[in-house]
Amino acid sequence: MDKAIHTAMSGAVRTMQAQQQHANNLANVNTGGFKADYSQAVANALPSEGMPTRVMVQTGDVWSDFAPGAMQQTGRNLDVALATPGFLQVNDIGGEPAYSRGGSLTLSAEGMLADASGHLVMGQNGPVEIPPHEQLLIGEDGTISILPEGDNEMAVIDQLQLVNAEQPLIKGTDGLFRTENGAPPVADPTVRLASGFIEASNVNSVREMVSFMSLNRQFEMQLKVMSTSRDMAAAGDVLLRG
Structure with a gap:
């Protein structure tokens, strides 16, 4: 269960970072000349003595959209x-x-x-x-x-x-x-x-809101995985003690 918890945790951290980025885009929807920022999430398998069984999520490329505003x-x-x-x-x-x-x-x-x-x-x-x-x-x-x-x-x-x-x-x-x-x-x-x-800013407020809502659901799912992993680990401890 340790692997699942850490994988979900790294995903939740990355999701929060993406939410902050999209929130910043939304906050600058009326800022003249502002360019929306985006980033990419990448999976990074941690090295181990055996098979790489633990994967962490990291931020990959970060870029600004230079499309002109109105x-x-x-x-x-x-x-x-x-x-x-x-x-x-x-x-x-x-x-x-x-x-x-x-x-x-x-x-x-x-x-x-x-x-x-x-x-x-x-x-x-x-x-x-x-x-x-x-x-x-x-x-x-x-x-x-x-x-x-x-x-x-x-x-x-x-x-x-x-x-x-x-x-x-x-x-x-x-x-x-x-x-x-x-x-x-x-x-x-x-x-x-x-x-x-x-x-004007080139931020598309509708697209940013949709992305933010999708990230919010993703974050909830990752928290659910962490909670379920914790419950399963606790159940395993009970079985071992029994």
Whole structure:
């Protein structure tokens, strides 16, 4: 019975991890630019002196779905959606480069351009700083133009750093992407933006709910196996004592 209990237990642990992942997807159904996360469960036979009789469940590949989300028009001049494959480059909380498709941008009190989570958005020479202005426009190539206060002519002040990673990206707990080996992607002049739009999350709430319910039933079944194994082990002990 020991083998059945441990196999069911490892499956229950893996099921809880999958539930957390799907719950996180559901929690971000309204987060602009969010990409749903998925993982694979694999069976791992534990080595033994005889036949491998005990199998544990482990998490295999973990990946993000990079399918584009729907384009939502906002009309706000600081909102940008990536209309092609690619990413905005930002600085994470530690000042290291990271990549995002969340295009709901804001201006700090100091005039720094940041994303919705406060990460500084990168331009061609570092974080983008916006001088006092009466009007601001972001072009499809990321060019930032402003109408300075007291002036009547638009001026280009910077260009967003747009990249298109050809190497695998991994998502951190902060929701930002980074390259697997730490090497920065190169700037890609073919990446295009749609100003006045944001990209919605690509999470399918119905699919996530169905998956969550299925995992919940699976978890209950695994607990039932553990309970039954415990009862059978207890019955065997009674027989031995008798």
